[in-house]
Amino acid sequence: KQEVTQIPAALSVPEGENLVLNCSFTDSAIYNLQWFRQDPGKGLTSLLLIQSSQREQTSGRLNASLDKSSGRSTLYIAASQPGDSATYLCAVPTGGSEKLVFGKGTKLTVNP
Amino acid sequence: DAGITQSPRHKVTETGTPVTLRCHQTENHRYMYWYRQDPGHGLRLIHYSYGVKDTDKGEVSDGYSVSRSKTEDFLLTLESATSSQTSVYFCAISGRRVTNYGYTFGSGTRLTVV
16 A cells, blocks of 8 residues: 655745655555645645656756665755745555655745 | 636535536546545546546545536535535546646635535
């Protein structure tokens, strides 16, 4: 059974800092991994989708890496801004299917 | 979110009553999903569909049923609502596996059972 863990559960940083969010998964037989952002009271917004054949994916100040063999992904946020404050979730498919299993997320607060 | 809408956005209902939540998509995606999100549990899959009239259970399906009579609509029914079903419900869609579209989520339905 696929399990996803995100560390830390919460993170508070000053504006401008570079930071890394971690995601680990137990079953490395995945074909992609997806990072989402969720603002309070809102739905999930897809940030990055990394295919199993890729090692990195970049969008603006965000960079996500994937190491299937070790069951890990990281989301790097450069030059953080208060607008980056949100909960970040990672998700991977389970059992070779289209069904996603989610981590519980990292709540990020960027202080001005 | 563009291409996927959920209705209603908020609902308060009484224990024991049936409730139906609707998810509508305009993307013609094959796969549709219903998740619930609760503090301490994160997002958990209730039911999913891989085509018209093709549905299957997720990890927390007890007390829920689904129907998909058209590609664009996926309905979630709480047969007899209980307080434990108070939650935020999210619908999601995804394209064909071979092209690995990833998931797109709706804005959610906040359901309160009193």
